Amino acid sequence: MGPGRRSVTATAPVETMPDSVGPRPPRISLAPRPSLSGEVAAAGVPAGGPGVFYAGIALVAVLYATRELLVPLALAVLLAFVLAPVVRAIRRVGVPRVASEMLGVLLAVAVISGIGALMGRQLAELARDLPFYQATVSQKLTGLMGDQGPLGHASELLRSLGEGLSGKGGTGAPSTAPQAGPPPLPVEVREPAPGLLTVVQRVVGPLLGPVATTGIVIVFVVFLLLYREDLRDRLIKLMGSRDLQRTTAALNEAASRLSRYFLAQTALNAVFGVAISAGLWAIGVPNPLLWGFIAGLMRFVPFIGGFIAAAFPLLLAIAVDPGWTMLIWVIVLFAVAEPVMAQAVEPMVYGHSTGLSPVAVLLATAFWAWLWGPIGLLLATPLTVGLVVLGRHVDRLEFLDVLLGDRAALEPSEAFYQRALAGDGDGLAEQAELQLRTLPLLGYYDEVALPGLSLAQGDATRGALDRTRLDVLRARVDGLLDDLSEHEDAEPPALEADGPVDRDPNEAAGAQEPPPPPPPEWGAPGTVLCVAGRGRLDEQATTMLAQVLNLAGYGATALPAEALRDAAATPAGVRAVVLSALEGGSGAASARYAMRRLRRRFPDALLVAGVWGAERDSPVLAALREENGRGCEARSLRDALACLSAAAAPAEPASPRAMAEG
Structure with missing residues (x-):
């Protein structure tokens, strides 16, 4: 837990929903764990004030002003995370480190270049065939807008309503248009033929930006892979090297999880793109490889990526098919493929979520798209996942996990x-x-x-x-x-006591299997009395204890602290009495007097001193232990149930040898 975060001691951890980054590893922190209190401290939030606000504004301004440099760097970092498992796999077959890293980069460049060339060819074919689709589109529009089409009927109805509301009859207003004069003379403007330099500028100019960005990304990736150990050491120094072992373990864990997540996400998106390409090819949509590539790429964009990917083949299906069959099949393809990938395939690969809250995904998408444009739209989810992973491993950045992660904000x-x-x-x-x-x-x-x-x-x-x-x-x-x-449990709870549980009286009985049902005589009403302490909330804790015991088969009755005052109201048939108190609710003296009174009132019953949430050195528990003598003590309801199970269990018969020795 981060510094200032309060923890609650419990017998077993509460299960949480799985996420993409797995269970929480050791955090980078040297602060001692604080004691239990009623305060919910801020989780690693930087000190407030105007300085933080101005620093945030300055950071956003720097991110925007340096986007030409930071966008290639962000792409390079993500590509380095994707290539890290590939490079490790190449090294495992005996290839030297530098050679394996260069081979991994060359493999990535070859794949990206091949995909780029293939997509360029598909785009050229699409541009060449677009004029042929004009006739089909015109025919469909004519059918919709004509007199017999639905839009034509609607247009005629609106026109009739408009004429009726305006009061126009069959005779129109006299024309005020000027009489036609002599026809204008046609004028033709001819531009000189472009020179070689102009042609080169028109062709090469638009390609200079993407080519330069690609070159910068490749250089960054090479250096990130070659010098990742040096960069890791510098990052450790920045975060503090007081606990080098924990810091190194946390960074390695974060880098490994990010690499696996980004590689899995890239592979799944590629599989999705191939599936969409195959489906569009089977339907008959032109250029299926292009639309499959766009579909895989758009899956990096949350929420709206699927709609963007489906829009292009839907429009093309309208333009290609004279009817509507192809359009319907394309809709069915995307309506089936996207939910199957999101709800079935992805959870099997890396969990049920990306580790981000839906609101954080939406805000991150809007922020990065506003800051860096279309590239920011693609990088929004990977960048935000990286920030959340850092927040889960570095105490100073824990506020990122609280703000952006999908973990519950409160315990x-x-x-x-x-x-x-x-x-x-x-x-x-x-x-x-x-x-x-x-x-x-x-x-x-x-x-x-x-x-x-x-x-x-x-x-x-x-x-x-x-x-x-x-x-x-x-x-x-x-x-x-x-x-x-x-309430009825699906299965009876297993017993695993926090400490020694007494049978006769302080003998361990911490069986982990469900407790056996008590004998019938322990199930009669009033067999077990649960007496509340004098704390403000002890009666609620006592009711919980009685419900748990009744569910286990004991005849438990919850009584307030005032029930001890009436000596004439002592019930008969009591086999066990549990004094139930929250830690901090009753003082040691009042707890000692209550236990003394119970011992006088029920001399033959098993007395259980229950102080819920107490530490082993609790003063209240120590006072009850001293007063209770050979009784039983419990710091949780599980302990109390184990005490009663041990007391209610039938005594084992003595062996013949033991009887002979006796």
């Missing part, structure tokens, strides 16, 4: 607390529904809800949460718990 426990604090009951229910798709109820309470309540408890202890907002929070959490009271 699940933070989101739980925020929604409850805002009174958003629907948001709480939606989050619970999403988390319960991958977590059992026990895991959701242990990893999301209880840490969220701990955040609220911390704010309440510091005086940052007034009574009104606390009442709103408790009401929303109570509503959520009421909704989850009838």
